Amino acid sequence: MGLLDAKVSNRNVLVTSVDNVMNWARLSSLWPMGFGLACCAIEMMATNASNYDLERFGIFPRSSPRQSDLMIVAGTVTMKMAERVVTLYEQMPEPRYVLSMGSCSNCGGPYWDHGYHVLKGVDRVIPVDVYVPGCPPRPEALIGGLMKIQELIRMEGLGISREEALKKLAEKSVDAQQVLDQTRKAAIA
């Protein structure tokens, strides 16, 4: 037995790739930018409060776009504000991610028909990786969306682009109706 083998046999050894370590480090220290646009932002703030304790996932808001890797668009994006959202997005370093939270940000929400001043989806001005539905989505839904972003980061790698990772993520999507049916069946049994 060589010197190296002797050392290895006495300790636990972790074998992985640089890709995996890098992705694990990135997904375990997500820094969303701390800004909100309307009522959805109140749910976002609640998610960061002690009841839900986002820090246990390594997610902690930052006050500057220059140190943030995730933008949570929480609330109504008016035409006037859209310009600021784009400026903030451009100030973020790569790799950066965007989560759209709530109907307003996803598609204009209740302002779809008559809100001439509201953008019908923030994805018209910046690329969105994960959409969280609801008006407003509860903190649990936002946490679910954040976990999707973490899953996306885990899938990305030297050989896999963001687009390919997003496609794989969509294939893994949960069928909400199926989950409900299963829960009902389990409750009856």
Ligand code: SF4
């Ligand atoms: S989706 Fe609903 S809760 Fe969220 S900002 Fe729009 S109106 Fe407010």
